[in-house]
Amino acid sequence: MLLVYYITNKDISSNYDSPMVELESGKTEIKAKTVKIDRIVKHAILNKTDEGEEETVMPQPLYYVDSAQCRMPSVDPFSKDAMEIYKPMVFETCTNDSDLIRPIFDFNRKRYVLRIDENVAAKLLNSSETEYNCYYQEITRYAEHDSYNDLPPRKYFSQHYVVPLHVQGMIVGCSEVANDSNVLQTDAFGFIQHIPTPLAVAVDNAKAARRKPSVIMFGIDSLSRINLRRTMPKVYKYLTRKGWYEMQGYNKVADNTFPNLMAILSGYSPDTAKEKVCDTNYNGCFDQFPFIWKYLKNVGYLTAYAEDSIGMNTFNYLKPGFLTQPTDYYYRPLLKAFDGEMKTWKCEKCSLTYCIGRRIHSSYVYDYAKEFTRRYVSERPIWGLFWSSSFSHDDSMMPSMMEDFVLQYLLDFEADRVFDESIVIFFSDHGARYGQLMSLASAYLEERLPMMFIYLPPWFRKQYPEYAKALKINRNRLTSNFDLHNTLKHIAELGSGSNSPPLPKANDCPSCQSLFYPVNAVRNCSEAGIPEHYCTCKPxxxxxxxxxxxxxxxxxxxxxxxxxxxxxxxxxxxxxxxxxxxxxxxxxxxxxxxxxxxxxxxxxxxxxxxxxxxxxxxxxxxxxxxxxxxxxxxxxxxxxxxxxxxxxxxxxxxxxxxxxxxxxxxxx
Structure with a gap:
């Protein structure tokens, strides 16, 4: 079954367009894709470990954490009161048209090539004789507002046009020659243009005492471990396979996205940051902040960062954003241009944008992640954060309509061997903070217990068995965002040699540690950097x-x-x-x-x-x-x-x- 999956996706995995992009091209293909996912989920993919062994299903405990200092009650996601309000939603597509233009990455030349599908053009024009022109407008970053510059004049191109290396993203279109107002189709693409590995980095990697793992972080806003099981049971089942470790005692440290991600990415709370680093309300502060991607870049990692829902981006919502591009690949200017220049659409029950142009909002970020990992995961260590809010932030039921959508991406990443090379963190910032779930008796747990899954590839488990054992031990111990920050620092230190000075640990939690070591079994919230208001340890x-x-x-x-x-x-x-x-x-x-x-x-x-x-x-x-x-x-x-x-x-x-x-x- 796994072999059949790989062969059927072989051509797709070598092109820019992901299976989900193809999936969006028509309802007939949607149905076929859904059947394929269900078959894999029910048989080979979710019922076997990577060694082919049957996975052991653990019974639901009475407590996520049960110690003398913390009794964190477990919650039945399918309790009677929860199921009375739960209404699963149906997946919707953005278009029924096939792609007119596709960027294809030529691995030999390490360049993108634009391919025009002439059959699609003929169908859209109702003629194979009518002439048409295709053009693009390059997107460039406007640093001052962490946005994009005004689009330049159209640049026309022909079949198999080689995209210049400096072009990071573009909006494309084709129109009839005799009637320019007759636009056949418009689309938008972000590129992972090849960056050669610097010689110094290649030498350092070759000399490293031990292999460095890549780290890929997939975040879904406002999704608790409880609601993940309720709305995305197939995704949850995937995340219970061998190599995955669920941190069931993971408790958020603040109210909303910004301070929770700040704790993970920097080890600081906003208040302490203002006192010890800079005021995050002022321009230039984030540029000087000690974010984790800077430490990783210093030890040879290539970095990427992408979020959807540009109106509420973590470092831009009522914040100044970045003056200089923070990571090697940075998606905000591209998606801001797509959102500002393309037609957008909301589904019937959506409060946030569901489609930008021809594609599902979050697919831009996930496809960017696929491109990034395909380019480099087998070549050099990489780190990337890919964050989605568009289908989860405002509606706790909406993740149900995206279940197969998210699962398909996980399967695609598996086919691209991302899980062979990378530590993968599938997580959230917090659970739902408003809406129907807040009427449940378990509301305070729902809000405070975000999902947190960590995957270790087979080679890493073999090379560092003590780290895998620690994650298993920590599964039902109290942990927090600051522990995850220290874990990322720990990863940065791997392979750096004993002479390298240790990296500073999370500033706002001196007693926090890497999750690759067993945490104290009788830990309390204060020791984990969790304020009283967000602590779920005492009933x-x-x-x-x-x-x-x-x-x-x-x-x-x-x-x-x-x-x-x-x-x-x-x-x-x-x-x-x-x-x-x-x-x-x-x-x-x-x-x-x-x-x-x-x-x-x-x-x-x-x-x-x-x-x-x-x-x-x-x-x-x-x-x-x-x-x-x-x-x-x-x-x-x-x-x-x-x-x-x-x-x-x-x-x-x-x-x-x-x-x-x-x-x-x-x-x-």
Missing amino acids: YKTINYDWSDRIAGRVIERMNDYLWAKNLSSLCHNLTLDYIHTTQFKIGLEHDFHGELPQTETNVYRTKFKVNQNSADFFATVVYNNVTNNVDVDVESISRTNSYEEDSTCIQDKIAKLYCICFSDLKS
Whole structure:
């Protein structure tokens, strides 16, 4: 079965266009592709290990982590209350037309060649005699705004045109000669133009004491391990094959994407970064930041970074982005041009762009990853981060429609031997933070427990058996973003020799470590760099006392004080309580969860409530004294649990936007 898969995809894997690009060309092909995926999933691909052994299915434990310091409850993704609201969605295509133009990479010349399909042109023109012209417009980066320059005049080309090496991306089109307004088709492509391995790097790699693994990071925004199993069971099944290690005790360290990825990529929280490195709100800060790709580049890695949803890119949403290109290959200017110059489309239930031009939004990033790995994974060590938000950020059900889409890419990467050479990290920043899942009893776990899977290739497991053993041990121990950062630093140090000084560990978690070593079995959240509000180690129990209703009101007072202190009271409405969803009491691990609550004046509580202004929902962790009515809460740790996109358009402060309901945006 595996051999049949490889042969049927042999031609595709040698071209630019991925099987998913072909898959988009028509509904008939979509159905055929889906059948192929199902057959592989049900038989060879998902039921066997890479040695052909049957995989052992582990029973669902009562706790992801169970120690004297942490009891992280496990969640049944298919519980009755979850399945009552779960509505799987159906995959949609962007076009039924075949590709008129395809870039093909010539491995001998290491150059891209543009191929025009004359049969497709004849079909679009309803004639094989009508003349047409094809052209492209090169995309170049505009550094000041981390964007792209105005498109230059069209450059016309003919069949088998060799793309110049300096061209990183282009928008292409063909139109009738006699009627230029009759455009046959437009499309857009990003290229991985060949970069020769520097002699010094080649020599260093040859002298390295041990082989250096490539590292490929695939991120899907707002996808918890719980919701992955619910919405993408076939993808989850793929990720349980031999060589994959799920970090079930992986707990996020902050609220949204930016601080969680900052912890992984730099080892800093935004607040500490401002104090010790620079203020990330100012131009040029990110350029001087000690990101992991800089350390990897220093030891010979080729680097790439791509995100979809350019309006919410991690380092550009209410942030200045980069002045200089951060990695060897950087996709933002290309996708920003595609999004700005091509027609876009949203599916019926989409709030974010689903199609750009002829292709699914996220496919641009995934195809870029495929091109990058195909060029170099067998040639030299590479690192790449490929991040998608477009189908997961705003709708917790939408990943279900992309299940076969994502699985097909994993199978394509397998066919391209990426898993033979690379450590692959399949992960998220956090779970859903608003929407229907927030009504479930498991909502606080859903939000705080992102998926985290790490794959080690066979040669790496053989060369470093102690690291594979450590990952297996750490599967059910408390871990965090800062541990992953240290793991990436650990990888950078491999093969560098004993004389090289050790790299600095995560700044904001001195007690954090590489996941290639067993973490402390009785670790607590503080030791993992996880703030109290995001910690899932200690259970909470719902309470309904007369005095417990006062907690939410006191929290709202603090939120209003916060807006006033930031001089936002003239723009943001004073918040008032509508109703309380729930108030929960934190139970120490020394107490019986099912017994009587301990009697105490001061304790930690979680309260979820709605305010009158635009029905905004919030979730706060506080220390409250039920005698003095005093509440201690860090306002900036309070979670907003429904969308605030249309509530705070009057301000640009990324944190304050969570709590501000603008007078100008107030709904009746």
